[in-house]
Amino acid sequence: MTVRYEVTRGVAVVTLAEVDNRNALNARLINGIGDGLTAALADDAVRVVLLTHDGPVFCAGADLKGGGQEPARFGFPEVLSLMQDSPKPVVAVLRGPAMGGGVGLAAAADLSLASTDVTFGFTEVRIGLAPAMISVVCLPKLSKADAAELFLTGRKIPAARAAEVGLINRAVPPADLDDAVTELLHELVAGSPGGLATSKELLRDVPAMDRAAAFEHTQALSARLFQSPEAAEGIAAFREKRPASWVPRD
Numbered sequence: 001m002t003v004r005y006e007v008t009r010g011v012a013v014v015t016l017a018e019v020d021n022r023n024a025l026n027a028r029l030i031n032g033i034g035d036g037l038t039a040a041l042a043d044d045a046v047r048v049v050l051l052t053h054d055g056p057v058f059c060a061g062a063d064l065k066g067g068g069q070e071p072a073r074f075g076f077p078e079v080l081s082l083m084q085d086s087p088k089p090v091v092a093v094l095r096g097p098a099m100g101g102g103v104g105l106a107a108a109a110d111l112s113l114a115s116t117d118v119t120f121g122f123t124e125v126r127i128g129l130a131p132a133m134i135s136v137v138c139l140p141k142l143s144k145a146d147a148a149e150l151f152l153t154g155r156k157i158p159a160a161r162a163a164e165v166g167l168i169n170r171a172v173p174p175a176d177l178d179d180a181v182t183e184l185l186h187e188l189v190a191g192s193p194g195g196l197a198t199s200k201e202l203l204r205d206v207p208a209m210d211r212a213a214a215f216e217h218t219q220a221l222s223a224r225l226f227q228s229p230e231a232a233e234g235i236a237a238f239r240e241k242r243p244a245s246w247v248p249r250d
Contacts, residue, residue: 003032004054005039010047010189010248012040019055025101026063027072033105034074037082037090047189047196047248049086050181051109052093061100061123076101080137083108084204087197089188093181094118094159095174103167104134107141110200111184112168114159115177120167121156141166192230192246 004015014036016023023029033051040046053059083090083105092109097119106112106120114120122131122138131138131151139147146165150157159171172180188196198221206214225231230246237244 002028003036005036007040007043007046010045011050011185012036012043012046012048013050013052014040016051016053016059017055019057021063021065022057022060023053023055023102024060024063024065025076026066027069029063030076030079031070031073034079034082037079037086040088041082041086045248047088047191047193047246048185049083049088049090050093050185051083051090051105053096055096057096057102058094058098058118059102059105060097061102064127076104077133077136080104080108080133083110084137087193087200089191089196089200091181091184091188092168093177094168095177097121097156099123099156100131101134103131104137106162107134107167108137110203113170113172113177113180113184114162114168115174116159116171117174118159118171119156120159120162121154122150123154123156125152126154138167189248190244192234192244194225194228194230195234198225 002018004017006013014033016029016033018024018029037049040049089111090109092106092112094106094112094114095118098106099121100123103120103122106114124131142150142165149155150165159168162168163171170180202218206218209217234244
């Protein structure tokens with residue numbers, strides 16, 4: 001199986017499982033990720049999507065072997081767009097290195113955690129290519145200086161440096177990674193579906209607005225949210241010191 005999919009307590013786990021091929025991006029793997037994301041978005045029981053992997057490598061980048069391809073049902077840009085446009089938070093967890101397109105997957109996620117022994121690299125320039133498609137999701141997270149250094153040198157960097165430049169959120173010691181992921185998922189599923197979706201919209205849209213337009217937009221949005229059934233339930237749960245109705249139960 002190239003990509004496994006399962007849902008547990010509101011979390012859809014999409015696992016890259018083409019271990020023998022180092023989870024390299026071919027049509028099989030991209031189709032599998034696309035199928036998993038599509039299923040998660042269509043399932044009301046899913047609150048968060050977790051992208052993870054089997055084997056020692058998160059994703060080796062493009063599959064340069066080119067063998068055993070199947071018809072493409074999803075393009076790689078479509079998969080990255082599904083991650084970024086998803087109203088449900090997407091979390092990437094890396095226990096092994098990410099190169100090229102694998103860095104794009106980590107950057108396209110809303111939140112990415114990596115073991116401190118993981119390395120990242122935009123290695124395309126060393127084989128006559130460039131980080132073209134993934135630049136769309138990586139450049140907004142990088143300063144121009146950091147992007148130039150990483151894109152042009154093809155240098156591999158440790159997870160701590162990837163977190164420092166903003167490609168990922170946190171680098172966590174291997175022994176602590178599972179606990180860090182569990183804590184993060186627990187925090188995310190405590191958020192309301194509408195609140196999470198709207199927060200993702202704010203992160204995407206507000207930085208591109210001028211100040212006046214941003215205040216006009218967010219004032220109307222805030223008023224609408226305060227009148228929503230979700231807000232009524234959330235405020236009631238807060239006052240009654242109980243979990244809100246959207247928090248998954250055991």
